[in-house]
Amino acid sequence: xxxxxxxDALGDLDPALLxxxxxxxxxxxxxxxxxxxxLRLRLLAAAAAAAVLLGALAAAMAGNVEFRTTVFSFLxxxxxxxxxxxxxxxxxxxxxxxxxxxxxxxxxxDWQTGDAALWQAERSQDGAxxxxxxxxxxxxxxxxxxxxxxxxxxxxxxxxxxxxxxWCVRNGGLTAVGEGSLLDGEGRWEVQAxxxxxxxxxxxxxxxLLRSFDFRVLLLDLDTGESRLLAVPDTLTGITDFSLxxxxxxxxxxxxVEGETGQHPYLLDLETDTLTSLEETLGTALDRxxxxxxxxxxxxxxxxxxxxxxWDLSTGAVEQTANSLPRYDSxxxxxxxxxxxxxxxxxDEDGQIAVLDWKTGARxxxxxxxxxxxxxxxxxxxxxxxxxxFLPSEEDGSLDxxxxxxxxxxxxxxxxxxxxxxxxxxERSLGWLDDSRVFISAQGAxxxxxxxxxR
Numbered sequence: 001x002x003x004x005x006x007x008d009a010l011g012d013l014d015p016a017l018l019x020x021x022x023x024x025x026x027x028x029x030x031x032x033x034x035x036x037x038x039l040r041l042r043l044l045a046a047a048a049a050a051a052v053l054l055g056a057l058a059a060a061m062a063g064n065v066e067f068r069t070t071v072f073s074f075l076x077x078x079x080x081x082x083x084x085x086x087x088x089x090x091x092x093x094x095x096x097x098x099x100x101x102x103x104x105x106x107x108x109x110d111w112q113t114g115d116a117a118l119w120q121a122e123r124s125q126d127g128a129x130x131x132x133x134x135x136x137x138x139x140x141x142x143x144x145x146x147x148x149x150x151x152x153x154x155x156x157x158x159x160x161x162x163x164x165x166x167w168c169v170r171n172g173g174l175t176a177v178g179e180g181s182l183l184d185g186e187g188r189w190e191v192q193a194x195x196x197x198x199x200x201x202x203x204x205x206x207x208x209l210l211r212s213f214d215f216r217v218l219l220l221d222l223d224t225g226e227s228r229l230l231a232v233p234d235t236l237t238g239i240t241d242f243s244l245x246x247x248x249x250x251x252x253x254x255x256x257v258e259g260e261t262g263q264h265p266y267l268l269d270l271e272t273d274t275l276t277s278l279e280e281t282l283g284t285a286l287d288r289x290x291x292x293x294x295x296x297x298x299x300x301x302x303x304x305x306x307x308x309x310x311w312d313l314s315t316g317a318v319e320q321t322a323n324s325l326p327r328y329d330s331x332x333x334x335x336x337x338x339x340x341x342x343x344x345x346x347x348d349e350d351g352q353i354a355v356l357d358w359k360t361g362a363r364x365x366x367x368x369x370x371x372x373x374x375x376x377x378x379x380x381x382x383x384x385x386x387x388x389x390f391l392p393s394e395e396d397g398s399l400d401x402x403x404x405x406x407x408x409x410x411x412x413x414x415x416x417x418x419x420x421x422x423x424x425x426x427e428r429s430l431g432w433l434d435d436s437r438v439f440i441s442a443q444g445a446x447x448x449x450x451x452x453x454x455r
Contacts, residue, residue, distance in 0.1 A: 121166075
């Protein structure tokens with residue numbers, strides 16, 4: 001399925017359900033879908049697509065502390081941010097004690113957001129990556145990060161595949177970029193980072209049903225260039241999503257076996273080559289499956305209601321942490337709104353909103369003073385410990401963010417403020433740079449970057 005097909009398929013989703021993607025929103029972006037930092041603004045529904053990609057949130061779940069049933073403090077600033085014209089703005093401002101704003105005369109429109117750095121790729125005519133520039137936003141400017149390159153060569157009965165992976169490590173995190181054609185120019189290969197690993201990446205080879213194989217995975221050592229083939233069952237085809245645990249013992253895949261219709265999630269034990277249908281095991285349809293860590297799998301789903309299960313991969317024990325909760329209904333204003341990570345928001349009949357921890361089933365006390373405005377979106381930070389809350393009006397092709405804030409799940413704090421005079425700029429994209437900084441890329445008199453640091 002192409003990115004455009006996926007966007008079109010999501011067009012009828014309730015906007016209130018489009019939450020928690022590890023991506024930024026970018027209108028008119030033509031970059032191939034592989035590891036791109038953003039998706040086109042014309043359908044913010046793409047956030048939901050990112051949320052269901054197996055493993056896209058695995059890194060976000062790593063290292064999360066146990067959720068405490070607590071009272072979330074909610075601060076909605078009384079004074080709004082006076083948004084200046086992009087490119088001709090003052091240096092910045094302070095919003096209370098918790099938010100620092102910088103107005104920078106630079107653009108991120110040509111950059112992609114990686115796991116540890118920003119990047120730009122030079123590509124050949126067939127889309128293969130020829131070179132990559134890595135950078136980080138330090139102070140008021142982009143600072144280049146040295147690029148590492150690992151060349152690989154893999155041979156089997158189908159021939160020999162060669163390629164290059166460009167990567168950098170910053171603050172312990174890995175950003176890796178690579179993509180190209182298979183031998184006959186029909187199939188493609190691409191790079192996928194492995195959560196918690198900076199020494200190895202997965203190479204996903206998509207051959208298609210008309211080739212000798214449909215889907216293969218190579219494990220590439222970035223230091224030595226050595227690669228080995230992981231055992232992915234040939235019985236599972238049409239694979240759209242794949243993710244690995246950091247210990248390389250388990251994988252999640254979305255695909256189907258012969259006789260099935262649609263795509264379904266499967267768990268693969270790479271030590272025993274055992275493939276398990278997660279939906280058959282639980283006896284229900286699933287919305288998503290993600291690794292919380294190398295030993296824990298989180299599953300959410302159900303038919304008309306929503307339930308959650310935690311699967312201990314070492315013992316095989318499955319615990320249900322939430323049972324038949326009503327899904328969020330924007331018309332009724334109640335139910336569970338899944339943010340795509342470990343946490344969800346739960347709204348009762350009175351409109352009170354609490355935080356639900358899918359892993360433990362624990363709920364916070366209601367967030368006093370917070371009500372969900374229609375059209376509000378949530379975007380998870382790289383660690384998943386925070387979510388950016390923003391309200392776009394989407395006027396004339398612009399995000400036009402009129403409310404912006406951050407919900408901190410582990411600190412029990414929610415900060416929100418209004419933004420005025422946004423209509424003077426074309427706000428092209430919004431995203432996280434790291435766990436503390438949110439950016440809005442805008443075009444006014446010139447290009448500008450509005451950078452919000454949440455303490």
